[in-house]
Structures are given as C-alpha cells and as structure tokens.
Amino acid sequence: MPVTRGRRADARRNVTAILDAAVECLSRDPDASVADIAQAAGIGRVTLYGHFASRGELLDAVFSRAMRHADAALDDLDIEGDPRQAMTALIRSSWRIVSQSRALLTAAQRGLPHGRVRELHEEPLRRIERLIERGREQGTFRADVPVPWLVATFFSVLHTAADEITAGRLDEAAAPHAITGTLLAAFTPPGQPVPAPE
Amino acid sequence: MPVTRGRRADARRNVTAILDAAVECLSRDPDASVADIAQAAGIGRVTLYGHFASRGELLDAVFSRAMRHADAALDDLDIEGDPRQAMTALIRSSWRIVSQSRALLTAAQRGLPHGRVRELHEEPLRRIERLIERGREQGTFRADVPVPWLVATFFSVLHTAADEITAGRLDEAAAPHAITGTLLAAFTPPGQPVPAPE
DNA sequence: CGTTAGTCGAACAGCGGTGTTTGAGTTAGC
DNA sequence: GCTAACTCAAACACCGCTGTTCGACTAACG
Structure with missing residues (x-):
C-alpha cells in the first residue's frame, strides 16, 4: 500500500528509501533479491513487504x-x-x-x-x-x-x-x-x- | 561427454535430439528447465545429465x-x-x-x-x-x-x-x-x- | 549371443528465492 | 504522554530448480 499521503512520515520516508535502493541494486544486478533491496534501504524485509505486496509490484513501482x-x-x-x-x-x-x-x-x-x-x-x-x-x-x-x-x-x-x-x-x-x-x-x-x- | 564419435549409435542420436529439443524449448521460453528439454527430447532427465554435465554446458553446446x-x-x-x-x-x-x-x-x-x-x-x-x-x-x-x-x-x-x-x-x-x-x-x-x- | 554402453524412473539432498506469521519493540503525531 | 501506526528479527512453509545416486532394464555392437 504505497499510498504516499495520509501515512506516517517514517513510512513515507521508507517507501522512497526502498525505491531508491531498488534502483541502485537492480542497476547493479537485474536479479537482485527482495532481501538485497531491503538491506540496501536499511530496513527489514518484512517492512518492505508491508509496502509492496510482491516483488513484481515493487518492480513495477520502481x-x-x-x-x-x-x-x-x-x-x-x-x-x-x-x-x-x-x-x-x-x-x-x-x-x-x-x-x-x-x-x-x-x-x-x-x-x-x-x-x-x-x-x-x-x-x-x-x-x-x-x-x-x-x-x-x-x-x-x-x-x-x-x-x-x-x-x-x-x-x-x-x-x-x-x-x-x-x-x-x-x-x-x-x-x-x-x-x-x-x-x-x-x-x-x-x-x-x-x-x-x- | 558429448563426443560424437566412438559412441554408440543411440547415444549419438540422443545428443542431437537433446540439442534440437533445447533449441525448440528455449525458443519458446528462455528459462526452460532441464526437465522440460529432456521431456521434449523424449528422454529421461538423467540421460541428459549423462551427456551434459550441467545446464550451462548444455546451453553452451546449443x-x-x-x-x-x-x-x-x-x-x-x-x-x-x-x-x-x-x-x-x-x-x-x-x-x-x-x-x-x-x-x-x-x-x-x-x-x-x-x-x-x-x-x-x-x-x-x-x-x-x-x-x-x-x-x-x-x-x-x-x-x-x-x-x-x-x-x-x-x-x-x-x-x-x-x-x-x-x-x-x-x-x-x-x-x-x-x-x-x-x-x-x-x-x-x-x-x-x-x-x-x- | 554375450558383453558393455547406454537408458530409465524414482527418490534424495541442497539451494536460494518468495511470501507469511508472531510478538515484542519503537516512533510519529495529536 | 498516550495511542495507533509502524518497524523488525527470527522463524516458518513452500516452491521449483539443479545435480546426484541407485538398481534394474534394454539396446547396440562384435
């Protein structure tokens, strides 16, 4: 649920952090795993799944x-x-x-x-x-x-x-x-x- | 061991059958599994591994x-x-x-x-x-x-x-x-x- | 026709990924 | 300062794939 408004500030911050990290990771390795991206974003994998239901959804957003x-x-x-x-x-x-x-x-x-x-x-x-x-x-x-x-x-x-x-x-x-x-x-x-x- | 000579006739036949099947399968789906290819070639997966040590080796040969x-x-x-x-x-x-x-x-x-x-x-x-x-x-x-x-x-x-x-x-x-x-x-x-x- | 090379299915181990749950901890916002 | 929103690590189930082992079977080749 990456709705960027109405959410708490840290949540919004995390969403963009994930997106940025994803760009970086996927640029290095097109097959980068969700775990890699979460780590690069400095957050837990579970949190990521809290924002994007699946790997595909994340990719699409990125x-x-x-x-x-x-x-x-x-x-x-x-x-x-x-x-x-x-x-x-x-x-x-x-x-x-x-x-x-x-x-x-x-x-x-x-x-x-x-x-x-x-x-x-x-x-x-x-x-x-x-x-x-x-x-x-x-x-x-x-x-x-x-x-x-x-x-x-x-x-x-x-x-x-x-x-x-x-x-x-x-x-x-x-x-x-x-x-x-x-x-x-x-x-x-x-x-x-x-x-x-x- | 895909040495094409000195081997038994059916073995040689199978190697080319595998190669042909691989072309067909990989053309349809670039991520086709070894199992898919073996099946399409009409042979067992084990037999395939008898001819090509790994997926990569097969791909290279194809x-x-x-x-x-x-x-x-x-x-x-x-x-x-x-x-x-x-x-x-x-x-x-x-x-x-x-x-x-x-x-x-x-x-x-x-x-x-x-x-x-x-x-x-x-x-x-x-x-x-x-x-x-x-x-x-x-x-x-x-x-x-x-x-x-x-x-x-x-x-x-x-x-x-x-x-x-x-x-x-x-x-x-x-x-x-x-x-x-x-x-x-x-x-x-x-x-x-x-x-x-x- | 016998020997040997080759085939076969089933079953196994291992890997690395995805997506989920749980329960406790933390932080934003009013 | 209270509460709801959010985070997090660990653990789990699950999946499909690769590559291997086994023992029985079968076809080629001399």
Whole structure:
C-alpha cells in the first residue's frame, strides 16, 4: 500500500528509501533479491513487504517512477522548429536518461509481464513519434518505412550505445556523435544527403 | 561427454535430439528447465545429465552449434564486389538467420557467463567487420564513427526488427526493406546521398 | 549371443528465492 | 504522554530448480 499521503512520515520516508535502493541494486544486478533491496534501504524485509505486496509490484513501482522522471525531464525541451535540430536535441536529452538507467530496463524486462515495459514507455515514446511524423510531413525524415519502425530504431540505437559502452567497445565521449550521426542518417529520406552530426 | 564419435549409435542420436529439443524449448521460453528439454527430447532427465554435465554446458553446446550453422550458411556468399551490394546481400542472409533464432539468443544471454555470447559470435561478426572496413577504404561507408560501432549497429537493427515483428508492430514482409533501408542509410558517409534500398 | 554402453524412473539432498506469521519493540503525531 | 501506526528479527512453509545416486532394464555392437 504505497499510498504516499495520509501515512506516517517514517513510512513515507521508507517507501522512497526502498525505491531508491531498488534502483541502485537492480542497476547493479537485474536479479537482485527482495532481501538485497531491503538491506540496501536499511530496513527489514518484512517492512518492505508491508509496502509492496510482491516483488513484481515493487518492480513495477520502481520502473514506473523512473519513467515518470524521464518524461518530466523531457518536458522542458523545445520540440518545435527545424525537425532535424529538434531531433538532435531530443536525442541528446534521451541519451542522458537512457545511459543512466539502462540496467534498470534490463531488470524491468526480466521481471515484468510481457508488454508492461512498453506500456510504461508510452508517453516518452509518443514524443518521438510526434516529432518523426512532423519531420516526415516536411520531407526532412524518410517516409518509405513505417513510423513505428523509426521509433524502434531510435530506442534501439540508444540502448546499443549504452551496451557498447559497458562492454568497453565504445568511448563514452564518442557516443553522442556516433548516436546522433547514426540516427540522423537512418532518418534521412533516400536520395537526400546525410547530414553531418553536431 | 558429448563426443560424437566412438559412441554408440543411440547415444549419438540422443545428443542431437537433446540439442534440437533445447533449441525448440528455449525458443519458446528462455528459462526452460532441464526437465522440460529432456521431456521434449523424449528422454529421461538423467540421460541428459549423462551427456551434459550441467545446464550451462548444455546451453553452451546449443548456442555454439547454432552459431556454427549460422556461420556456415554465410560461407556461400559473395562478399567481394561493390560494398553496398555486398552489404545488402549480407544483410538479407543474416536477417534470415537472426529472425529464426532470435529467441535462442535471449536464452544464451541470460544463461551464459558474461562475454561468452560475444565470444561465440566472433566469426560471423568478423565477416561484417571486414566488409565495413573495405567499404570505408573505398569511401562507400562512413569513417567518422568507429568500426565496432557500425558492427554493433548492424546487429542491433536486425535484432530490433525481430523484436518488432514478435510484438506485432512490424509486418514481416516489410521488414527486409526497413532493415536494409535503415542500415544502408546509417552506413552512408555524411554529405553523400542515402541510397534507395533494394 | 554375450558383453558393455547406454537408458530409465524414482527418490534424495541442497539451494536460494518468495511470501507469511508472531510478538515484542519503537516512533510519529495529536 | 498516550495511542495507533509502524518497524523488525527470527522463524516458518513452500516452491521449483539443479545435480546426484541407485538398481534394474534394454539396446547396440562384435
């Protein structure tokens, strides 16, 4: 019952402590146990179960909170104007978020029911979709492949970059250039020249 | 002890039956248990352990066999000539393989030690690397991002397409066009026009 | 046709996780 | 300062999985 209001102050404090600890633990190990998380939060396992009925419920809460934060961070971003410039900005902001909480995604994909991850991604996803559609109408982005495919490509490239960095095959400093370069090229309509990134 | 020669005929038959069943089970459920696999192979669990000392060893055998098959399938493919055309051909062939055994990869990533999956990917991976390098030297592919990054992009896009199909968001028939279109664009040097796929 | 390699089911031990109960202790809030 | 809300450690039952052992059975191979 993680209702955050009407409860005692220490209870509320504990809920966020659990959530924070969960983020930390799951980022380190996507299979982290409830016991691990409780310990990292500095509370007893029983207390945790007092707030979240099951491991799944906790996972859901953790991930959906992270997505809310991500979406909020994207809120103060100007999506209007030249689609290509807007896209570059959107990529940069998204990259910051993804590169931070990539491990969390793995945990969510492993422990949440099929489709739930996507469901929680819905809002930030629609942002990208809208921008792509606008760019298509103006002829800036390619129209010979479906929009959902371009959206998927967007996410895919970001996550791949994160993976490559963790694997030590991609320099963290070189990532932004590689990502934007790749995505802007992937979005360019056949026949048009690939824009130089940055 | 999966030494395939010098053993009795039924033993050899069983080993391949196990491997086949494992592919089938793990494709359906990446967390399939040893019991599931044994049952699907039509043999006892004990017999399976007679051939593979542990779950991990079985998984390794399954996946490395799959990779050997994949690499062999790529062998009769002409990589010489125009890099762009060669790349298109390589993408098509790789796509056939990936789209078939994508679920297997998930199982391998989950159950094999870190890096082992990549290790087994090494040979087919080098194929792509060589082609990309050749294309760079000729100015056909972009040189402003690292080669390993382009290789990672290659795999990433293929796997994403497979995921999108399973999720029902991408039409199977539309996939090849989307994939080659995206990858050829992503590989194009800044300033050069994006080639029309196919 | 005999020997040996291989198979089989049942049963066991061990592990690590989840989720629950109990009863006593502590802290917030009025 | 009283009470209700909350915390906590320990212990429990339960689950499914892995990997092993046993002894009997059966099929391959020479």
